[in-house]
Amino acid sequence: MAEQPRGSVTLMDVAARAGVSLATASRALNGSTRRVGDDLRERVLAAARSLNYAANAQAQAMARGRTNVVGLVVHDIADPYFSSIAAGVMEAAEGHQVLVTLGSTLRRPEREVDYLVALRGQRSRAVILAGSRMDDSPVADALRREIDIFENDGGNVVAISQKQLPVDTVVIENRLGARDLATELVGLGYRRFGVLAGPDALLTARDRVHGFREGLGRSGVDLDPAFVVHGAFTRDGGHQAMSTLLDRIGELDCVFAVNDVMAVGAMAAAREHGLEIPRDLGLAGFDDISTLRDVNPALTTVRLPLEKVGATAFELVLSAAERTKPSTRRIKGEVVLRQSTRPSPA
Amino acid sequence: MAEQPRGSVTLMDVAARAGVSLATASRALNGSTRRVGDDLRERVLAAARSLNYAANAQAQAMARGRTNVVGLVVHDIADPYFSSIAAGVMEAAEGHQVLVTLGSTLRRPEREVDYLVALRGQRSRAVILAGSRMDDSPVADALRREIDIFENDGGNVVAISQKQLPVDTVVIENRLGARDLATELVGLGYRRFGVLAGPDALLTARDRVHGFREGLGRSGVDLDPAFVVHGAFTRDGGHQAMSTLLDRIGELDCVFAVNDVMAVGAMAAAREHGLEIPRDLGLAGFDDISTLRDVNPALTTVRLPLEKVGATAFELVLSAAERTKPSTRRIKGEVVLRQSTRPSPA
DNA sequence: TCTCCGTAGGAATGCGCTTCCACGATAGAC
DNA sequence: GTCTATCGTGGAAGCGCATTCCTACGGAGA
Numbered sequence: 001m002a003e004q005p006r007g008s009v010t011l012m013d014v015a016a017r018a019g020v021s022l023a024t025a026s027r028a029l030n031g032s033t034r035r036v037g038d039d040l041r042e043r044v045l046a047a048a049r050s051l052n053y054a055a056n057a058q059a060q061a062m063a064r065g066r067t068n069v070v071g072l073v074v075h076d077i078a079d080p081y082f083s084s085i086a087a088g089v090m091e092a093a094e095g096h097q098v099l100v101t102l103g104s105t106l107r108r109p110e111r112e113v114d115y116l117v118a119l120r121g122q123r124s125r126a127v128i129l130a131g132s133r134m135d136d137s138p139v140a141d142a143l144r145r146e147i148d149i150f151e152n153d154g155g156n157v158v159a160i161s162q163k164q165l166p167v168d169t170v171v172i173e174n175r176l177g178a179r180d181l182a183t184e185l186v187g188l189g190y191r192r193f194g195v196l197a198g199p200d201a202l203l204t205a206r207d208r209v210h211g212f213r214e215g216l217g218r219s220g221v222d223l224d225p226a227f228v229v230h231g232a233f234t235r236d237g238g239h240q241a242m243s244t245l246l247d248r249i250g251e252l253d254c255v256f257a258v259n260d261v262m263a264v265g266a267m268a269a270a271r272e273h274g275l276e277i278p279r280d281l282g283l284a285g286f287d288d289i290s291t292l293r294d295v296n297p298a299l300t301t302v303r304l305p306l307e308k309v310g311a312t313a314f315e316l317v318l319s320a321a322e323r324t325k326p327s328t329r330r331i332k333g334e335v336v337l338r339q340s341t342r343p344s345p346a
Numbered sequence: 347m348a349e350q351p352r353g354s355v356t357l358m359d360v361a362a363r364a365g366v367s368l369a370t371a372s373r374a375l376n377g378s379t380r381r382v383g384d385d386l387r388e389r390v391l392a393a394a395r396s397l398n399y400a401a402n403a404q405a406q407a408m409a410r411g412r413t414n415v416v417g418l419v420v421h422d423i424a425d426p427y428f429s430s431i432a433a434g435v436m437e438a439a440e441g442h443q444v445l446v447t448l449g450s451t452l453r454r455p456e457r458e459v460d461y462l463v464a465l466r467g468q469r470s471r472a473v474i475l476a477g478s479r480m481d482d483s484p485v486a487d488a489l490r491r492e493i494d495i496f497e498n499d500g501g502n503v504v505a506i507s508q509k510q511l512p513v514d515t516v517v518i519e520n521r522l523g524a525r526d527l528a529t530e531l532v533g534l535g536y537r538r539f540g541v542l543a544g545p546d547a548l549l550t551a552r553d554r555v556h557g558f559r560e561g562l563g564r565s566g567v568d569l570d571p572a573f574v575v576h577g578a579f580t581r582d583g584g585h586q587a588m589s590t591l592l593d594r595i596g597e598l599d600c601v602f603a604v605n606d607v608m609a610v611g612a613m614a615a616a617r618e619h620g621l622e623i624p625r626d627l628g629l630a631g632f633d634d635i636s637t638l639r640d641v642n643p644a645l646t647t648v649r650l651p652l653e654k655v656g657a658t659a660f661e662l663v664l665s666a667a668e669r670t671k672p673s674t675r676r677i678k679g680e681v682v683l684r685q686s687t688r689p690s691p692a
Numbered sequence: 693t694c695t696c697c698g699t700a701g702g703a704a705t706g707c708g709c710t711t712c713c714a715c716g717a718t719a720g721a722c
Numbered sequence: 723g724t725c726t727a728t729c730g731t732g733g734a735a736g737c738g739c740a741t742t743c744c745t746a747c748g749g750a751g752a
Contacts, residue, residue: 008469008499010738023700026740034741037700052495054467059738062707067404072448078653079432080426080637087424090450099464102418102448104436118445121400123354149398153354235640264640289637291426291607294581294614296642307424312609326425367732372710380711383730405708408737613695 009051009325013163018047029055061123066154070317071119071127073103073112079261080289081306085130085160088310098317103216105131107233110139116146126156126317130310132204133164140164156315156320161205163266163328170309170329174286175211175331177302181256181284182215184335185300186340190254193226196241196266198258208258208286227252231262235346238262242269254282254341260289262306263299267340284339286333297339304333306344355397365394373403407469412500416663417465417473419449419458425580425607426635427652431476431506434656442664451477453579456485465501472502472663473516476656479510480551486510488644502666504659508549511673514662516655517677520632521557523648523679527602527630528561530681531646535691536600538629540573542587542612544604548579554604554632573598577608584608588615597620600628600687605636609645613686628687632679643685650679 015025020040028036028044036044039290047053061067072089074082086102093100102125103115112129119127128151134140147157147165157167185193195212198205213223227248231241238257245255246269263285270277277283277297285292288303312329319327337344361371365558366386374382374390382390393399407413418435420428439446447470449461458475465473467620473496480486493503493511503513507520541558544551561567573594577587586602591601592615603609609631616623623629623643631638634649658675665673683690 007736008749011350011740012738020740023703024701027701030740032741035700054463056408056469056738057467058413058469059707060402060708061404062402062408063738063740065707065744069447076433077423078426078429078636079435080424080429082430083426083432086429087422087450090423090448091452094452097470098609100448101415102432102436102446104433106437113733117400121403122445123402123404235637242354246714261637264637267642268640290424291581291635291637293609294610295640296613298616354708358708368709369711369732370730371732373731376710378711381730387732402708405737406710408739409708409710411710411737 008056009053011053011055013048013051014044015051017277018043019053020044026184067123067125068098069101069122069124070098070314071101071103071115071122071124073105073115073129073131075105075107075109075131077102077104081259081261081287082130082293084290084306085310085313088307088312089128089314090309090310091307092314101184109134109136110142113139113146115140116150118145118250120150120153123153124155126158126320128160128313128317130160130198130313132202133159133162135201135206137202156317158316160309160313160321164203164205166326167324168320168327170313170316170331172204172309173330173332174207175214177304177335178208178211178256178258179215179218180333180335181286182212182221182300184337185254185256185284185341186216186219186221186281188282188337188345189345190341191221192251192253193221193223194230194245194249194252194255195223196238196245196255196257196262197228197230198233198237198262200230205258207234210234212256233259233262235261235265235305238265239269242263242266245272246270246273246275247305249273249281252281256284256285258286260285260287260292260299263301263340264292264295267299277340278342284341288336300341301336301339302333303304303336354402355399357399357425359397359444360390360399363397364389366390375649378504382558383530386394391581403650406668413469413471414444415447415465415468415470416660417447417449417461417468417470419451419461419473419475421453421455421477423448423450427605427633428476430636430652431659434658435474435660436656437653438657438660451603455480455482456488459485459492462496466496466499466646468500469499469579470667471525472504472660474504474506474663476506476659477507478548479508479611481547481549481552492669496688502663504662504666506655506659508553511550512672514669515541516659516677518550518650518655519676519678520553521560523632523681524554524557524602524604525561525564526679526681527632528558528567529565530683531600531602531628531687532562532565532567532632533690534628534688536687537567538597538599538649539567539569540591540601541569541575542584542591542608543574543576543602544579544583544608546576551579551604557600579605579608580610580626582605584611585615586611588612589619592621594617595619595627598627600630602630604632606631606633606645606647609647609686610638610641613641613645623686624688630687634682642687646684646687647682648679649682651670652676
């Protein structure tokens with residue numbers, strides 16, 4: 001029953017085997033406004049089954065003029081921040097007959113544009129840009145331009161992070177989260193802060209620094225710019241930035257790393273330097289990466305529901321057709337105090 | 347210069363604007379055996395640029411009879427094991443004009459078959475099955491059957507993990523790695539072992555347990571089956587399995603978790619139980635997940651070059667055309683002793 | 693019995709592109 | 723100088739499918 005002509009089975013093969021026309025076979029398999037008689041439909045389905053027919057998605061896309069492909073562009077899929085978002089997207093996509101094409105810029109944000117072009121070539125119905133926006137006008141302009149073209153082609157674009165582009169956006173409240181964190185840390189009695197700030201051009205990093213400074217300011221605490229050290233948004237970046245800070249560590253009582261991955265690097269650097277956390281120094285991160293929840297001492301951080309972020313982005317993709325104006329969803333973080341900062345004085 | 351008709355620009359638009367035929371426009375843009383005169387080629391390229399032309403990949407796929415899409419199917423993209431492999435794949439794909447479609451089975455291995463069908467519909471030129479094979483005949487049979495069909499359609503399949511299917515495979519030497527680890531642990535003086543074994547049906551987990559037992563055996567040490575606890579292949583699985591073991595922890599001096607993620611969960615469980623590692627108990631993992639390298643105490647583990655695994659898989663995809671027989675690449679792990687086990691007696 | 697309408701099935705068209713084939717022109721061989 | 727390769731170009735077929743349009747058929751109403 002499962003004879004298999006060499007090469008792909010086409011709808012014509014199915015139709016021939018069922019003894020019906022192409023049109024009928026198509027209608028039987030995909031449903032349509034038109035109805036197909038029960039006997040014929042059965043014949044077609046049986047034929048398709050026995051031939052292991054899988055409709056050629058390219059041909060369907062051509063005929064229908066649309067695809068079921070969604071692009072997901074991240075900066076680094078190995079980074080748990082992005083892989084969590086990706087997991088959220090994949091889970092939301094489950095059962096929606098959508099295929100997700102993954103793009104990884106390898107931390108070169110200008111490559112987002114290349115992926116946008118490639119995904120336009122695929123006639124993707126949407127693309128999710130998961131990475132932080134940059135403070136880099138040439139790149140941003142090129143991206144904006146390419147987004148226009150993509151949308152003009154009928155595609156939908158969803159950004160995650162900052163509302164910087166006129167597209168559907170899942171805004172992550174970095175500023176607010178960092179502000180809350182600062183407030184809590186001051187509440188714990190910390191006063192002299194250092195910040196491992198990430199790349200300055202990365203708006204996610206910058207927003208967190210700004211928010212943190214703002215939160216300190218509201219509590220009447222100053223952040224000395226000399227104690228704000230920039231570095232890569234990675235474990236090694238955190239390690240390195242922390243090492244820089246360690247020269248003057250005596251003047252500090254708490255360090256905020258703008259993400260957990262950096263915080264872990266910083267923790268290692270502190271340990272190598274003989275510092276004990278939180279006894280000698282408080283340390284806080286951002287994101288609450290689940291893989292990192294078991295580091296010891298446990299990181300005080302700002303919890304971001306990253307999988308939900310991904311899922312929300314995907315929902316925006318699905319519902320895009322019903323909207324004419326870009327929509328914004330805000331996702332808030334929640335401060336989680338753990339052992340990497342001293343216990344509450346209460 | 348950048349006027350943009352609404353909807354997609356087609357090759358016909360480009361040809362018309364350049365005042366040449368469709369055939370010439372196609373040849374100028376994509377190269378071909380036939381050459382196009384310099385002046386005409388320039389005209390075509392200029393037209394394409396000014397119209398923001400991006401070739402319809404679906405149409406190209408139809409006409410050419412092949413695509414540049416490669417599928418990557420993992421069990422859970424949020425798991426650092428898989429996201430590292432994915433990163434390796436993405437990096438290797440860089441610059442090869444290949445688009446990667448991501449599939450996530452959400453830890454339901456039977457869904458691999460569904461993805462295979464979907465990717466066959468896309469006429470993917472290859473698919474990488476990154477997850478462990480299972481000891482589950484119905485599922486394995488269905489998979490084998492679908493792989494046959496996929497390959498008969500001209501696609502190439504690459505598996506990562508066990509050589510269990512007649513396809514190109516990146517074999518991970520789980521057994522060997524676990525054996526070496528056992529030897530080293532015995533060398534450190536440990537004698538009474540417990541194992542957090544993961545799901546029994548998962549061959550990766552099972553191989554590691556077998557290898558570990560084998561290694562112990564070679565050193566004349568027995569592994570009491572009562573101390574082999576199965577559980578999920580996740581952090582929580584490790585935590586839970588460890589909790590089970592903790593009742594009889596007095597009889598053990600070292601625990602091997604079959605992957606790092608479980609080891610970290612186990613470490614948390616031990617800590618909650620008041621045990622100090624490595625003073626009260628040695629603990630070892632497997633994989634050497636980079637995100638987890640900074641846990642404290644640092645994990646003794648078996649380092650797997652996961653990004654290289656992904657990259658190797660991708661290379662197999664690229665070189666598939668030149669082979670007729672399935673090829674196998676073996677990737678070995680390397681024992682890394684760290685602070686979660688006691689220092690060498692030497 | 694005849695006409696009209698609703699319906700199921702089939703033929704034909706077109707989606708955007710690659711590529712085979714044909715054609716004319718130019719260059720090289722005799 | 724004519725004859726045959728060679729090369730650049732255009733024409734047109736066809737990839738696999740959805741869909742529109744058309745036809746044939748059958749039942750209901752007159």
